[in-house]
Amino acid sequence: MAEELKKKRVHKPAEERQAEILDAAVKVFANKGYQVADVQTIAEHAGVGKGTVYRYFPTKEDLFKQALIRQLDILRCKMLQAHDSCAEPLQQLKLVMSTYFQFFDEHPETIELFVHERAEFGHEETPLYFARMHEHTGDWIPMFEAVRAALPMRDIDVEEMMCLCGEIMHGAVYLSKAVVPSRASHDRLENVFRFYLQGLVTNADVDEIYQLHNL
Missing domain, CATH: 1.10.10.60 (Homeodomain-like)
Structure with missing residues (x-):
């Protein structure tokens, strides 16, 4: 003893x-x-x-929110490391998305925290995921500006590009864990990435974009 x-x-x-x-x-x-x-x-x-x-x-509420914030900060750090590991904009974007999916596959408990946060505090304030995403918008603007410059883009501004990307990834993670049995979010990376690109570009073949940018 x-x-x-x-x-x-x-x-x-x-x-x-x-x-x-x-x-x-x-x-x-x-x-x-x-x-x-x-x-x-x-x-x-x-x-x-x-x-x-x-x-x-x-307080218990402070403990809960700080626990979720820590998970989001770990995710952000991993995504920034992925971003900094290469220089080509589309490759950066795909690697950042890959890292995002991989994180939630390895830490599915974070998704549970999203659910509990929504249940307990959803009507009081903006969910921490979206609040932190908005707070760190500046981290990702240069990458999306570079992606925009690299593609034959339809009429969409950079912040909207960012929001759509974040919403698609967030939804894909939720859906991967909602099905029974659950599936790895990362397994959906290729389809999600192609779907996102197809929505951004005008009259372009995504297969050609893949070849051009070594994706």
């Missing part, structure tokens, strides 16, 4: 401790839902006391 207490009292940097609590919160909220999940269970999963959780996150 003394050894177990000693292990529980191991000092960790605040940032690491917060991350562990948020990881536990993601799992518990996704599994049990916002109403049923309790802070004590989350504390136990994180290996800390309930008071420690409240020291970092004053």
